Amino acid sequence: MFNIDMEGIDLEKIYDLIVLGGGPTAIGCAIYAARFAMDVLIIGKIFGGLIATTHLVENYPGITSTSGQGLMEMFKDHMDSLSIPYISDEIRSIEKIDDYFVLHSFFQQFKAYTVCIATGSERKKLGIPGEEEFAGRGVSYCATCDGPFYKDKTVCVIGGSDSAAKEALFLAQNVKKVYIIYRGEEIRAEPINKKRVYENDKIEIINNTNIVEIKGDTKVKSVIFESGKEFKIDGVFIEIGSLPNSDLAKKLEVETNKKGEIKINRKSETNVPGIFAAGDVADAPFKQAITGVSEGVIAAYSAFDYLKQTKIEY
Amino acid sequence: MSQDEKYKEIIKREMAKLNRPVKLKVVTSQSAKPDGTKIRACMDCDQFLSLLRVYEENSNGLLTIEELSIDENPDFAKRYDIQRVPTILFIDEQGREYIRYLAAPQGGEIQPFIQAVFTFAGAPNYYEATIKKNLDRISPSTLKIMITNQCPYCPQVVTIANQFAIASEGKVRTVVVDIMANPDIGQYYDAAGVPYTIINDQKTLVGMIGPNEILRALIGGNIRVQY
Numbered sequence: 001m002f003n004i005d006m007e008g009i010d011l012e013k014i015y016d017l018i019v020l021g022g023g024p025t026a027i028g029c030a031i032y033a034a035r036f037a038m039d040v041l042i043i044g045k046i047f048g049g050l051i052a053t054t055h056l057v058e059n060y061p062g063i064t065s066t067s068g069q070g071l072m073e074m075f076k077d078h079m080d081s082l083s084i085p086y087i088s089d090e091i092r093s094i095e096k097i098d099d100y101f102v103l104h105s106f107f108q109q110f111k112a113y114t115v116c117i118a119t120g121s122e123r124k125k126l127g128i129p130g131e132e133e134f135a136g137r138g139v140s141y142c143a144t145c146d147g148p149f150y151k152d153k154t155v156c157v158i159g160g161s162d163s164a165a166k167e168a169l170f171l172a173q174n175v176k177k178v179y180i181i182y183r184g185e186e187i188r189a190e191p192i193n194k195k196r197v198y199e200n201d202k203i204e205i206i207n208n209t210n211i212v213e214i215k216g217d218t219k220v221k222s223v224i225f226e227s228g229k230e231f232k233i234d235g236v237f238i239e240i241g242s243l244p245n246s247d248l249a250k251k252l253e254v255e256t257n258k259k260g261e262i263k264i265n266r267k268s269e270t271n272v273p274g275i276f277a278a279g280d281v282a283d284a285p286f287k288q289a290i291t292g293v294s295e296g297v298i299a300a301y302s303a304f305d306y307l308k309q310t311k312i313e314y
Numbered sequence: 315m316s317q318d319e320k321y322k323e324i325i326k327r328e329m330a331k332l333n334r335p336v337k338l339k340v341v342t343s344q345s346a347k348p349d350g351t352k353i354r355a356c357m358d359c360d361q362f363l364s365l366l367r368v369y370e371e372n373s374n375g376l377l378t379i380e381e382l383s384i385d386e387n388p389d390f391a392k393r394y395d396i397q398r399v400p401t402i403l404f405i406d407e408q409g410r411e412y413i414r415y416l417a418a419p420q421g422g423e424i425q426p427f428i429q430a431v432f433t434f435a436g437a438p439n440y441y442e443a444t445i446k447k448n449l450d451r452i453s454p455s456t457l458k459i460m461i462t463n464q465c466p467y468c469p470q471v472v473t474i475a476n477q478f479a480i481a482s483e484g485k486v487r488t489v490v491v492d493i494m495a496n497p498d499i500g501q502y503y504d505a506a507g508v509p510y511t512i513i514n515d516q517k518t519l520v521g522m523i524g525p526n527e528i529l530r531a532l533i534g535g536n537i538r539v540q541y
Contacts, residue, residue: 004429004473006438045524052466069422069466087440088470090524106526106537107444136507136520145465145521146507148494218504235506 008041008085014100014111015039017303019296020091020248021118023049024289025279027075027084029116029296034082036304041110042079042086043103048072049120050242050280051289053142054163055170058192060290068144071289094252094275099310101274113311114274114303117249117262118296121242121280121287126158130214131238138220139236143167146235150175155235156223157181158211164239165189165197171237172202179233180205181223211236244281257283268299274310276303321424322368328428329372336435337378339403340366341396344383352383358495362400362418369419369431377431398496404434410484413476416499417492421463426473433480441474441525443540445481451533452482453514458489460500460510467522471509474525478532486532 017033019026022044033040051057054068063071079086089105094115096102103110123141125131131139140146143157147170155175157168160182166189168178180187180197185207187194197203213224214236222232244261246254255263255271261283268276276299279292315323342359344352354360363381370379384391384399394403394411402415412434419427433439445452457475461468472490479488493500493508503512511519513531529537 004440004477006440046467046522047470048466072466088473088525089440090526092526104539106529106539107441109541136510136518137504138506140507141521142465142467142507145462145467145509148462148464149506219506 004088005085008083009087011108011110013039014113015041016112016307017041017114017116017300018043018101018103018110018112019116019118020044020103021049021116021120021279021281022047022086022088023051023118023120023279023292024071024075025049025120025292025296026116026118027079027296028293029118029278029300030084031078031082032297032300033303034084036300038300038304038307040084041112042084043089043091043105043110044086044119045088045090047076047086047088050123053144054166055144056166057289059288091248094248096274114276114306116268116296116299116303117246117254117270117275117277117281118279118292118299119245119248119281120292121244123238124241124243126211126238126240128211128213130216130220134214134216134220134236137218138216138234139214139238141238143170143237146237147171147174150235152176153234154179154232155237156206156231156233157237157239159239159241160184160187160189160207161239161241162189162193165193167237167239168203169193169196169200172200175202175235178203179231181209181211182207183210184208242280246281249275249277249281259283264295266298267302267305268295269302274303274306317421321420324424325368325428326372328424329369329377330374332373332376332432332435334435334437335376335378336431337380338366338431338434339380339382339405341382341384341387341391341394341399341401341403343385343399345385356399358418359400365418365420366402369428376435404430404480406484411487412479412484414487414489416496417461417490418495422466422469423461423463423472423490426469426476429473430476430480433477439477439481441477442481444529444537445478445486447538447540448529448533449482449485451535451538452485454485454487455514455532456487456489457528457532458491458503458512458515460491460493460503460505460508460512462492462494462508465508468509471511471523471528474528475511478525478528 016038051068156179262277278295345355404413475488
């Protein structure tokens with residue numbers, strides 16, 4: 001139930017597995033670890049991860065349609081049924097001592113024989129003037145969080161991915177008009193969502209366009225196109241992809257690719273024995289909740305297997 | 315099961331685990347009818363109190379919600395600068411205010427509220443040791459957290475801020491504001507996004523923030539670890 005389960009944690013114990021992250025990948029990993037009778041703990045900054053901000057999840061088997069938050073509530077119930085503790089914190093460094101790892105946060109330190117890094121990714125920023133200045137005052141990275149502030153107003157979604165299309169569809173429920181501003185020719189949404197976007201009278205796509213500045217006074221008033229044209233708008237929702245949260249892994253000398261994603265094999269193993277990775281932070285080309293869960297589950301099994309080989313009692 | 319019933323079930327299940335007595339105050343406004351009986355005058359007060367009674371009734375008698383009318387307790391209202399009702403207050407025995415809610419603890423906000431009730435009652439606080447280690451470097455501070463009921467990140471920021479407030483024994487005070495119910499406060503701070511955290515009316519932290527970011531902002535420098 002709690003975001004900080006003090007009763008469920010033991011700071012002296014060496015956990016079999018500590019999972020870092022708070023999204024579906026981390027939870028899938030922990031559920032399987034608990035079922036393997038491993039002592040498992042989840043430490044995450046954001047319970048739910050990025051999917052918690054998605055208003056519609058329709059591609060998770062067994063669940064025809066729910067919100068990202070709804071899906072996470074189901075995951076939370078599942079965790080609770082297995083008494084998996086969760087701590088809302090951020091690990092800043094990991095060191096190897098003998099046959100276990102010590103994980104340090106600013107608040108506590110934890111010990112574990114194995115670690116699964118499932119820290120996901122964070123939204124990319126445009127990096128243009130006005131973006132930081134107007135954050136929370138017209139610039140948003142979360143339509144579910146901030147959409148209700150724009151009732152009957154005109155907003156734009158920057159980006160052409162499936163997530164951008166879903167943000168536009170969610171916003172269209174309440175706003176007067178949504179413009180999808182995309183640098184490419186045609187948005188890259190899943191066909192089912194692309195069709196919904198094209199059929200929605202409130203949504204208009206402005207393609208082959210980049211924005212170079214966000215302007216306003218106390219709140220956003222307009223965006224400036226690369227052509228120099230000023231376009232009046234009340235809110236700017238930025239959905240241009242994400243960057244892997246892999247800094248911690250890099251400090252541990254875990255190998256990453258050019259995008260900063262952790263390199264894993266089919267067993268979700270990294271190059272560092274005892275350290276596993278899964279989900280958006282890892283180097284799979286197709287990133288979905290379901291694929292992350294799958295990698296997380298494999299990581300749990302591989303961690304279990306690793307313990308069997310390295311610990312006598314396994 | 316409807317969403318409301320589901321949330322009631324969560325409150326029932328979790329409040330039954332409370333094992334220490336704790337008291338919260340809720341400030342409302344009341345007016346007298348011609349026959350002398352009193353009714354709550356503020357629009358949301360009845361609904362708000364009904365919700366709080368669900369917490370109280372399922373706590374094995376350990377949670378007490380003390381209702382105070384702003385009209386009958388002007389000194390109290392003045393001392394705690396009560397500007398609007400209903401307001402929930404976490405006040406310790408010495409009269410120090412830790413947490414103030416200008417928001418109904420419903421939906422996603424149930425979890426941080428119950429966690430705060432438990433810690434306020436004396437349950438262990440995960441952040442306490444580090445907060446105490448850094449307390450001499452934190453000025454008396456107020457964290458105002460603007461939230462809405464739909465925001466998935468808000469309960470997480472509120473949880474951390476509430477735990478900081480309790481760990482610091484009110485040196486850091488938390489004010490949780492539902493800006494859909496209090497739009498004037500949102501407008502005053504130009505907030506068009508949540509969670510939107512304002513420290514001492516000066517520094518603003520937008521979006522999801524973790525314990526490190528909040529503590530660094532309070533200290534204005536690096537964090538001392540406690541282990």
